[in-house]
Amino acid sequence: MGIWRRTKHETMTNNNEQNQQTRAVDFPGGRGQSRSRQTSLDPSFESSCRHPSTSSDRTADMALSGKTAVVTGAVMGIGRAMTEVLLQNGAKVALLDVNESEGKTLMEALEKQYGQGRTLFCKADVQSEEQFKAAFEKTTETFGGIDILCNNAGILNEGLWEKTVAINLMGVIRGTYLAFEHMNKLKGGRGGVIINTASMAGLGPLPSCPVYTATKHGVVGFTRAMAANSALSGYGIRVNTLCPGFVQTELFTEIPARLAQHSHLADATVQLVEKLGTITVSEVAQHILELVTDETKNGEALLVTPAGKQYITFPSVA
Numbered sequence: 607m608g609i610w611r612r613t614k615h616e617t618m619t620n621n622n623e624q625n626q627q628t629r630a631v632d633f634p635g636g637r638g639q640s641r642s643r644q645t646s647l648d649p650s651f652e653s654s655c656r657h658p659s660t661s662s663d664r665t666a667d668m669a670l671s672g673k674t675a676v677v678t679g680a681v682m683g684i685g686r687a688m689t690e691v692l693l694q695n696g697a698k699v700a701l702l703d704v705n706e707s708e709g710k711t712l713m714e715a716l717e718k719q720y721g722q723g724r725t726l727f728c729k730a731d732v733q734s735e736e737q738f739k740a741a742f743e744k745t746t747e748t749f750g751g752i753d754i755l756c757n758n759a760g761i762l763n764e765g766l767w768e769k770t771v772a773i774n775l776m777g778v779i780r781g782t783y784l785a786f787e788h789m790n791k792l793k794g795g796r797g798g799v800i801i802n803t804a805s806m807a808g809l810g811p812l813p814s815c816p817v818y819t820a821t822k823h824g825v826v827g828f829t830r831a832m833a834a835n836s837a838l839s840g841y842g843i844r845v846n847t848l849c850p851g852f853v854q855t856e857l858f859t860e861i862p863a864r865l866a867q868h869s870h871l872a873d874a875t876v877q878l879v880e881k882l883g884t885i886t887v888s889e890v891a892q893h894i895l896e897l898v899t900d901e902t903k904n905g906e907a908l909l910v911t912p913a914g915k916q917y918i919t920f921p922s923v924a
C-alpha cells in the first residue's frame with residue numbers, strides 16, 4: 607500500500623523540504639496529490655507571513671512582535687510549522703515536546719535562523735500536569751508572560767485508545783486550563799488566544815479511527831464551549847480550533863498499524879485520502895495567523911483542506 611510507505615526517518619529528515627514544497631504522495635493515477643500553493647516559507651509569500659529576522663529589534667513592526675507563544679508538539683509536523691509561522695511574524699516561542707534530543711537541536715537551528723533569545727525548548731508531556739505547568743512557568747520567567755497557546759500535540763493509535771484520549775483531548779483541556787490561569791484578565795493576566803489543533807475528523811466521522819474521531823470532536827466541542835465561557839466571563843481570552851484534512855507528517859505514516867483492530871478499513875481510508883487529497887504542514891500552519899490576530903475570531907472551527915479554508919457553521923440548538 608504505497609500511500610503509507612514513508613518511514614519515520616524519511617519524515618524527519620525531510621521536514622524542511624516538507625515546508626518548502628508541496629509533497630506528492632504515491633496515489634494511483636496521481637490523484638489525491640496535494641495542490642501546489644505558496645507556503646509560509648516560500649520567498650514570494652508576503653501577504654501574511656514575514657521573513658525571518660536575525661535580530662530581535664527587527665521584529666518590532668511585525669504582527670506578533672512583543673507576543674509570546676507556547677506550542678505543544680512543536681518538534682515535528684504541524685507544530686513545527688506553526689512555530690515557524692509564529693517566529694516569522696515576530697513572536698517568541700516556547701517549544702514543548704516529549705522529544706528532547708530533536709527539540710534541542712531544532713531550538714539551536716531556530717535561534718540561528720530567527721535570532722538569539724527568540725525560542726525556548728521545554729521537555730513536557732501534555733499528559734503530565736507537573737511538566738506542563740513547569741513549562742508554562744519557565745516560559746513566563748523567560749519571556750515575561752504568555753499571549754498565545756497552540757495545543758497541537760496529538761497521536762493516532764487506535765490500539766492505544768486510552769493514551770489517545772489522554773493526549774489528544776485531556777492534553778488540550780489541561781493546556782487550556784493552565785493558559786487560562788496565566789492569561790485571564792480578571793486575575794492579572796493580559797488576555798490572549800488559544801488555538802487547538804483538532805482535525806477534519808473533529809467535524810465528521812473517520813470510520814477507521816473511532817477513538818481519534820471522538821477526541822477531535824471533543825476538542826471542537828471543548829473549544830467552542832470555552833470560547834463562549836470566556837466571552838461570558840470577560841476573561842479576555844479567545845479560543846479557536848484548526849481542523850486540517852490529511853497532512854503529510856509522521857502521524858500520517860504506517861496507517862494500517864495505527865488502525866489496530868480497524869486495519870481492515872485501511873482501503874476505505876485510502877479511498878478517502880484519494881478523494882480529499884493531502885496538504886503540507888506549511889499550508890496548514892499559515893492559517894493560525896488569522897485565528898491569532900483577528901480579534902473577532904472566537905469559538906471558530908477552521909477547516910483546511912486542499913480545497914481551501916472554510917469556517918464551519920454549526921447548527922444552532924438554542
Ligand SMILES: NC(=O)c1ccc[n+]([C@@H]2O[C@H](COP(=O)([O-])OP(=O)(O)OC[C@H]3O[C@@H](n4cnc5c(N)ncnc54)[C@H](O)[C@@H]3O)[C@@H](O)[C@H]2O)c1
Binds near residue numbers: 806
Ligand atoms: N497529519 C495529519 O493528517 C493531521 C490532520 C489533522 C490534524 N492533525 C493533528 O495535528 C496535530 C499534530 O499532528 P502531526 O501530524 O504534526 O503529528 P506528528 O506526529 O508529525 O508530530 C507530533 C508532535 O507531537 C509530539 N508529541 C506526541 N505526543 C506528545 C505528548 N504526549 N506531549 C507532548 N508532545 C507530544 C511529537 O513528539 C511530535 O513532535 C495532532 O493533534 C494531530 O491529531 C494531524
Ligand SMILES: CC/C=C\C[C@H](O)/C=C/C=C\C=C\C=C\[C@@H](O)[C@@H](O)C/C=C\CCC(=O)O
Binds near residue numbers: 805
Ligand atoms: C488515517 C488518518 C490520518 C490522519 C488523521 C487526520 O486527523 C486527518 C483526518 C482527515 C480527514 C477526515 C475526514 C473525515 C471526513 C468525513 O467525516 C466528512 O464527513 C467530514 C465532513 C465534513 C466537513 C465539514 C463540511 O464540509 O461541512
